[in-house]
Amino acid sequence: MPVNGALAAGRAAAPPLALETRADPVVNRAALAYREADAAASALLPGKRELARLLDPPAMMRAAALCHCSRSGSLLLASYFDGHPDVVTLPLLCGEHLYRFHDEYAHVSLWEQLLIFPTFAATVNSAEADMFQMVTPADYYAAVRALHERYGDRTDAGGGRSRQFFQFVHAAFALACGRAPASASPLMLYAQHWRDQALARRFVQDFPQGKFVHTIRDPITSIDSWFERQTSLYLAEDGGHPELSARYLNPAASAILSFLEWDRPHAGLAAASRAVRFEDMHLQPEALMRKLADWLGIDFAPILLQSTWNTRPYVVESGGVAWCGANPANVKRRSRNLSGADRLLTFALLHENFSRWGYHTPLAMRWLPVRLATIASLWAVPTSLELRNAQLILQRQVLPAWRLGRWRFACGAAPFFVARRLRIMAGVALELLGRLSGRRDVLEPL
Numbered sequence: 038m039p040v041n042g043a044l045a046a047g048r049a050a051a052p053p054l055a056l057e058t059r060a061d062p063v064v065n066r067a068a069l070a071y072r073e074a075d076a077a078a079s080a081l082l083p084g085k086r087e088l089a090r091l092l093d094p095p096a097m098m099r100a101a102a103l104c105h106c107s108r109s110g111s112l113l114l115a116s117y118f119d120g121h122p123d124v125v126t127l128p129l130l131c132g133e134h135l136y137r138f139h140d141e142y143a144h145v146s147l148w149e150q151l152l153i154f155p156t157f158a159a160t161v162n163s164a165e166a167d168m169f170q171m172v173t174p175a176d177y178y179a180a181v182r183a184l185h186e187r188y189g190d191r192t193d194a195g196g197g198r199s200r201q202f203f204q205f206v207h208a209a210f211a212l213a214c215g216r217a218p219a220s221a222s223p224l225m226l227y228a229q230h231w232r233d234q235a236l237a238r239r240f241v242q243d244f245p246q247g248k249f250v251h252t253i254r255d256p257i258t259s260i261d262s263w264f265e266r267q268t269s270l271y272l273a274e275d276g277g278h279p280e281l282s283a284r285y286l287n288p289a290a291s292a293i294l295s296f297l298e299w300d301r302p303h304a305g306l307a308a309a310s311r312a313v314r315f316e317d318m319h320l321q322p323e324a325l326m327r328k329l330a331d332w333l334g335i336d337f338a339p340i341l342l343q344s345t346w347n348t349r350p351y352v353v354e355s356g357g358v359a360w361c362g363a364n365p366a367n368v369k370r371r372s373r374n375l376s377g378a379d380r381l382l383t384f385a386l387l388h389e390n391f392s393r394w395g396y397h398t399p400l401a402m403r404w405l406p407v408r409l410a411t412i413a414s415l416w417a418v419p420t421s422l423e424l425r426n427a428q429l430i431l432q433r434q435v436l437p438a439w440r441l442g443r444w445r446f447a448c449g450a451a452p453f454f455v456a457r458r459l460r461i462m463a464g465v466a467l468e469l470l471g472r473l474s475g476r477r478d479v480l481e482p483l
Contacts, residue, residue, distance in 0.1 A: 054185045056152045067156040070174055077175035078182065085176075085183035085212050093221040094184065094208040095201070100244040101333055102229040102237065106299040106480075107263035107292075109252040110315040111230060113362075116344040116351040117318075117326060118226050122219035123335045125211045126226035128171040128346050133230045134158045135206065136239060139199045148189065150202055151181045151209055171347040172213040180212035200243035203227070214347050224335055237303040248333065249306060251480050254315035255396045256296065256387045257380055261372050264292035264422050268429065280437030285453045289426035294464045300390055301478045312480035314394065316368040328483050370397075376421040385411035386468060389479050416465060419458055427454050 056068045105111035118124045126132070138157050142150050155177060159167040168177065184205060207225045211218060229236060229249075241247050253259075267288035275282045302310035311332060317325040326341040344351040344362035352361050360367075372380055384391065384398050385408040391398040401407045419427075430450050439447040471477035 054148055054152075054182050054189070056149055063157050063160055064153055066160075067153040070156060071152055071178055074174040074178050077173075078179040081175055081179035082182055084215070085179045086186065088212050088215070088217060089180075089183040089187055091218055091221060092208050092211065092223075094188070094204045096222040097204045097207065097225060098244060098246065099222060099224040099334065100203075100227060100240070100246075101224060101248045101250055102227050102240055104229050104232060104249060104251045104299075106251055106253045107259040107296060108266055109254040109259060110318050111228070111252045113318055113344060113351070113353070114250070114252055114313060115226060115228060116346060117322070117341050119345045119351075120216070120340045120343065120348060121335065121338055122216065122340075123223045124226055125207045125218075125223050127207065127210055127228070128168055129165045130162050130228055130230060131155075131158045131166040131168050132228040134161055134166060135203055135227070136199060136236060137161075139202045147202060147205060148181065148185050151184075151206060152178070154206055168210065171349075172210070176215065177209060177213040180209045183212060184209060198243075199239070203243060219336075224333060232299050232303075234303055237306060241306065241309070247309065249303065249310040250329070250333075251299075251302070251310060251312045252315060252318075253300065253312045253394060253480060253482075255370050256300070256390050257375060257383055258371050260292050260296050260383065260422075261374050263295065264288050264374050264425075267291045272429075272433070279433045280441065280443075282434070285434060285450060286426060286429050287457065288429075289420065289422040290457050290461055292422060293420070293461055297464055297468050300387070300480060302480055307478055307481065310480060311483040312394065313483050319363045319365050319368050322363050325483070332483060374422055374425060378415055378418065379420045379422065381411050382415045382420070382465075385409075385415075386465060386472075389472065393479055394482055412465070412469060416462060420461070423454075423458065423461070426457075430454070 056064070056071050058065045058068045103111055103115055112129060115126055115129070118126050134157065135154075138154055139150065142153060142157075145153070155168040155174075159169070188205075203225070211223065227240070229240065237249065254262075268286070271286045271288055272279055279286055311329075313325065313329060322342055327337045330337045330341060342362075350361045352359050353364075355367075375383070381399075384402050388398060388402050388408055390396070391402075402411075430453075435447045435450045438444075468477070
């Protein structure tokens with residue numbers, strides 16, 4: 038029976054698990070959901086007890102964080118790990134909120150945290166983090182109760198450590214899925230997603246042998262795609278009325294400056310980090326997953342080639358076309374929003390990315406003087422993304438705001454554009470200086 042020796046010591050059973058309502062609306066919704074699922078969870082409890090005997094949450098120390106670099110397939114990669122008998126990965130972006138939730142609810146016990154977390158995650162990120170779209174509430178609550186029966190009086194009081202919550206929420210989800218694990222301490226694959234140095238440091242404090250998998254994509258396609266994504270997000274805010282917003286649309290700076298941050302490992306964690314190409318997920322998934330499984334220390338299994346969430350196909354739709362898993366048609370370089378000058382600047386500034394990651398670049402860019410001359414000639418010129426951004430501001434914010442009598446807001450657009458231009462110029466200059474001085478790391482490909 039794979040149970041930590043200290044935790045296996047004979048003690049009295051923990052009291053029944055309950056969640057009382059409080060002033061917090063999230064807790065109230067969680068308490069209601071827990072009560073509504075009580076009968077169904079009780080019926081499932083015997084089976085969860087048997088599965089709980091196969092897991093040892095306190096010994097679950099193998100962990101990996103999955104980070105994206107714009108729209109680079111991080112969710113697709115996570116879906117390939119679903120169903121592997123030696124891996125537990127929370128659905129979609131659910132894991133992204135683990136540490137934030139733990140800190141906000143550190144005043145309650147571990148077991149209350151486990152009952153509240155699914156409601157909190159779904160509230161923060163809607164369907165993309167809704168655990169109950171992957172498992173039923175009854176399955177999850179029965180899993181928590183089974184773990185509570187086994188460990189309820191043997192965990193830290195008052196919420197405990199973040200590592201303990203991390204371990205037990207993954208264990209609860211594994212039991213909720215109903216699959217017998219291959220080992221008592223499976224690998225936990227955690228979606229950090231957005232780049233966050235403080236969060237990365239905290240993760241390795243909890244799991245000193247933790248690893249980071251960064252999904253990457255052809256830089257030109259990444260910047261182009263992220264600009265479109267940011268544009269859609271900006272336009273969706275304020276009820277789809279950007280003319281009523283208190284801020285100007287800013288997808289160009291978000292796309293350019295974000296990429297200059299995302300293509301590097303977290304500070305001090307280069308040795309524990311590897312980059313995985315979006316294109317390889319679609320063109321050679323088996324070769325990729327074999328290498329990645331070996332680096333993560335798990336056995337390769339055919340399930341790693343299936344894109345699912347708790348056995349359900351993970352269907353992606355774009356441009357009216359839907360598919361599941363590898364889609365070779367999705368890897369072509371695209372630059373609908375970048376001009377020829379934009380592409381040259383990208384090739385010159387990010388030459389090391391293209392070279393190290395195996396992406397095509399003009400032969401002339403091999404020479405440093407050519408790259409420097411290209412950057413110098415284009416550095417002060419607004420990019421096509423910025424001009425599109427300015428057009429959006431004019432059409433969707435300035436003119437409507439003027440008609441609404443918001444003259445100060447309308448007149449502030451020109452200074453905003455100039456300030457953004459200077460910010461992007463500074464970002465490019467700092468990036469170049471960092472690369473020339475050797476102080477700038479680029480992610481090492483797997």
